[in-house]
Amino acid sequence: MFSQHGPSLRELAVQALSSVERGYDLLAPKFDHTPFRTPDSVLGAVEEELKTLGPFGHGLDLCCGTGAGMDVLRTVCRGSVTGVDFSAGMLAVGREQVRSDGSPRVAWVRADARALPFGPAFDLVVSFGAFGHFLPRELPGLFAQAHSVLRPGGRFVFPIGAPPRPDSAWYWALLGFDAAMRVRNAVRRPPFVMYYRTFRFGDVRRELTRAGFTVEHRALPGFGRRPDGSPRCRLIVATRGSGTPRA
Template sequence: MFSPHGPSLRELAVQALSSVERGYDLLAPKFDHTPFRTSDAVLDAVERALKTMGPFDRGLDLCCGTGAGTDVLRTVCRESVTGVDFSAGMLAVARREVPSGGWPRADWVRGDARALPFGPVFDLVVSFGAFGHFLPGELPGLFTQVHSVLRPGGRFVFPIGAPPRPASPWYWTLLGFDTAMRVRNALWRPPFVMYYRAFRLGDVRRELSRAGFTVEHQALPDFGRRPDGSPRCRLLVATRAGGGAPAEVSRPPAG
């Protein structure tokens, strides 16, 4: 699962016994050599979808990590892109890996997604692979924060994969991981919040709607469909009201 340039087992153990922020500070130099980085296949699929919705002026990469999603924003935003993350270590890698020159310009801000330090200045907010770090009870506040930094008509866009079936080895792998994290957090402080199975489509749609978004979704065709016809991966498109009708988005079969 890890390249030779990735973290050692000892380094992962030290990270897992740290806070989320400290853990990612420690992991940052080797993060892009782990399976935790969002895959290029997902990034490319989202980029293609965003190009059909844009262009946009100003984009925000929420919980940007080392900047992989910020690179996607630079292909669809004309004025500027901003990456925000609470890990100074991850931001340091992003500053080094993502060129700050050229156009659109890239800015990096250290901040908490639950208390964003911006006004309503963005046309597009994206996020990749970060939602497992938020407990279900934190979603209302998180989505309200995103709503507050979008201009009227702005979009909050992110991919969400279909949950694996109980017959799949991935189902038991993720269940085992989440169980281990819950045991760890019951026995050790500070907690390390990372639950792969806590971010569910129905809950997400409901909380986005409550935060004031119009929510639609489309299948990401690169990842195919499950035997019941439902997509293996969807793109959620949440639009802040006030900017006219959102772009038409297809609705896949339920599931």
């Protein structure tokens, strides 16, 4: 499915009927051949924006998967780059694919993003395409964790796309996917949390502010604007102040 190197429909079904962790362990060897991987166009646009904000010392890729964002961090960080994910399978693929020689140093850590095993050691935290795996009620804790691992003045940066319009096919496709996922999780355990319509710009900005960040956003060039003039893709730049990190 997707390409000759991608997963089959049967493999995707087995993944969807597993837990999030087990599902991604199974999908990991073929993950980069699916549309679920963050597109290079998005990675490149974020990298260019980070260059205007950096350079940075130590970077963390939150929910790094197979490491698509690690090469972005390696470009803008001088000290070290760390990828954290709770799927051992995704981390194993990342270790094979991302160069770890030279500078900056590269490390891979298996951990839950909701309970990070780090102190305030990073100058930059990024995340790409992972937030659909967290329920809205989990955002305060997730953002508090990102805040807690940043040094004063550190940035938490990630792209967020504009929701599709109700008159588009994508709107109804994503609505249908989320509805099917809710039915699946209502009748089967463990749940597989993956929702495309729960990570909303207004909610994200509010919860980041509550976590102690100063939040700004900028349009990512190259993705254009919607008919109402709003950008199709934004970059959220949340800066940690000098106060005590949130737990």
